[in-house]
Amino acid sequence: MQIRIISSGSKGNSMLFRAGDMYGMVDAGLTLRALTPRLEEAGVPFRGLDHILVTHGHLDHARSAGALAKRHHATVHCPEAMMQNRSVARAPRLSNTSDGMDTELLGEHGDKVRLQAVALPHDCHPTLAYKLTHDDRCLVVLSDIGRPDRQVAQRLSGAHVLMLEFNHCTEMLEAGPYPDSLKRRVGGDQGHLSNEQSQEMLTWLAGENLHTLVLTHLSAKNNQPEIALNCAMETLDKLGLSHIKVLIAKQEESLEPIQV
Numbered sequence: 001m002q003i004r005i006i007s008s009g010s011k012g013n014s015m016l017f018r019a020g021d022m023y024g025m026v027d028a029g030l031t032l033r034a035l036t037p038r039l040e041e042a043g044v045p046f047r048g049l050d051h052i053l054v055t056h057g058h059l060d061h062a063r064s065a066g067a068l069a070k071r072h073h074a075t076v077h078c079p080e081a082m083m084q085n086r087s088v089a090r091a092p093r094l095s096n097t098s099d100g101m102d103t104e105l106l107g108e109h110g111d112k113v114r115l116q117a118v119a120l121p122h123d124c125h126p127t128l129a130y131k132l133t134h135d136d137r138c139l140v141v142l143s144d145i146g147r148p149d150r151q152v153a154q155r156l157s158g159a160h161v162l163m164l165e166f167n168h169c170t171e172m173l174e175a176g177p178y179p180d181s182l183k184r185r186v187g188g189d190q191g192h193l194s195n196e197q198s199q200e201m202l203t204w205l206a207g208e209n210l211h212t213l214v215l216t217h218l219s220a221k222n223n224q225p226e227i228a229l230n231c232a233m234e235t236l237d238k239l240g241l242s243h244i245k246v247l248i249a250k251q252e253e254s255l256e257p258i259q260v
Contacts, residue, residue: 022107
């Protein structure tokens with residue numbers, strides 16, 4: 001399985017994966033106009049997407065999921081509670097994903113990806129993390145979780161590639177331009193992880209299989225890439241895992257492909 005992170009941040013999140021001849025996407029938070037050239041750049045053929053997985057209903061994750069699915073004749077997989085959401089309503093097919101569900105994603109030529117969904121504490125209910133497995137290689141996508149949760153980490157163990165939210169620096173958030181109500185939301189138990197909280201989750205998630213860590217959903221106003229990177233490297237060093245490759249997902253450009 002190969003992945004390519006199309007965009008990551010408060011303006012829109014999207015990640016492409018390929019397993020054999022199957023193309024899928026986790027979240028479609030950019031506009032259709034912005035996503036199209038990035039998919040073309042990634043080599044996705046016309047009507048080439050088979051599956052679009054949506055983690056939750058916030059627009060920076062779900063914005064164009066239905067429109068993109070309609071264009072590609074793809075199936076949208078999302079929590080049942082958001083199936084009436086305008087962002088997915090145009091999809092030709094909808095499939096329910098819920099906490100604890102174990103689903104097999106099928107490609108046109110028989111390729112199979114196992115999808116496992118895990119519920120997260122976030123202020124858009126329900127919000128899910130996804131664990132994708134193909135040929136015994138495992139990808140974990142974990143973002144928009146309001147607080148560290150050891151049980152969530154245990155259920156998502158075994159990743160070869162881990163996409164983990166490093167949203168904000170606590171000091172920058174407190175001193176930053178957000179109104180107090182938004183600061184409380186972002187920093188609260190139903191908001192987003194601080195760098196320190198992400199370090200705690202990483203301690204529980206980093207196992208013997210892990211070879212690549214991708215820092216995602218960095219706040220443009222309340223974090224800096226070098227701060228998040230230093231926090232991640234510090235934790236990996238303490239775990240004796242300094243050999244693990246660490247990448248930072250970007251908002252304005254796609255990352256190079258990553259082999260899971």
